[in-house]
Amino acid sequence: MVKYQAISNEMRERIKKGYYPIDQPIPDEHTLAEEFNCSRLTMKRALDILVMEGLLSRKRGHGTFIIQSPADDNTVNVISDVNIGLSNLVGSEVVKSKVIVFEIQFPSEKVANQLMIDMDTPVYHIIRLRVVKDEPYVMEETYMPANLIPGINDQVLHSSIYNHINKTLELKMGGAHRKIRACKSNELDQKYLDCKIDDPILEVEQVGFLLTGVPFEYSFSRHRYDKFVFSTVTVNR
Amino acid sequence: MVKYQAISNEMRERIKKGYYPIDQPIPDEHTLAEEFNCSRLTMKRALDILVMEGLLSRKRGHGTFIIQSPADDNTVNVISDVNIGLSNLVGSEVVKSKVIVFEIQFPSEKVANQLMIDMDTPVYHIIRLRVVKDEPYVMEETYMPANLIPGINDQVLHSSIYNHINKTLELKMGGAHRKIRACKSNELDQKYLDCKIDDPILEVEQVGFLLTGVPFEYSFSRHRYDKFVFSTVTVNR
């Protein structure tokens, strides 16, 4: 744990515990830097984290303020600063997978375009149903270049692709572009997600890329509308 | 325009124009800092921007890489790093507003909780239909503390609340917590958004707060499912 993270954690605790009055600015950076025995830049970086988390708000010439707004929900959330698999999202709950499609094929033009490969490069085509607490939760359709992500098999598909990439292949994920939309359910949704014909679907289209910048995954996650909320925090800078 | 932004812009142009080969790292920070005649920290900060935009990806001990993944769409997008009103989102298109509800009332417990006020503090309750190119686009239900955002009237409602807050009241917006979900359409949606009974809705629930951290807006934006996509870029750090 580096210094600015440690300071950031301490400050987060203080804020949550009401150590600072919420109707006035917290102490200025110079004062805090002295208290924490660090440079002002390090103090600033510690506060940057809390600003990005949506806990603090700053104004040059004015001060740093605590944002008086709650958060969280009881449905499962995705924080937009995290990019992990579903297996890591639902905490201690067991995520089971049912493999509906697992094949290797040549990509369509659209898929090839998103993955930045040509149409002669084989891709995995995977459709998995993800089940939490014995209830269908999300259906994921995934395309991945087979040469980039080797070793996908039935066992991997039944646990976590992300863990396979991270731990077995030792590739580091860099991030993702995402698009979130509402759409109507199709026959596959109705069959596997157990939703009615007029139930909407929350679809997340995603291009995931490695730290090297190479796209490794193009996927569509179709969520039951009553079990998924996508959460983000946006802070002006 | 400060130095690191100027450098960032120059680097963004270079990357988009293919100045650097995409299959190898760009020059290291020390070399680039020399070229741009700046300190390494400033160079790093310039690259930080591009990392956050999803254009670059870094790995300690390895290098900085160009992310090979396209973006954008033809539907209207929201980038998660921006917090502006719809009026500023659709470019040069004219946004018209139809005011459906405009009243002042005492907040429900839920609204009071989100706005961090007590239930004795009056709030505006506004429902507006937003129309682009003569087609219904989104219906926004908004609650705002009346004492915090004074001067809301019919004229403001027919143009842009955000501009009123920014320019007339000279308050600076700090950011927002957002939740995005799919839901079924209700009678109001069907009546005003011109959607069918089984058309889904993309709902964005939002608590907006000022730079002082004070929540000023609790809103629900209900979008036609075929005219809105929510876009985000996520980068691991």
Place this chain on the structure above:
DNA sequence: TAGTGGTCTAGACCACCGA
């Protein structure tokens, strides 16, 4: 081991804000 990005310092000047 050499080269990369990550962190940190001490100090400086600037831009913006409120009084």
Place this chain on the structure above:
DNA sequence: CGGTGGTCTAGACCACTAG
């Protein structure tokens, strides 16, 4: 004007990765 956060420097050491 004084106080705030924003930027920038020059240099240092560290952590990680590749070969």
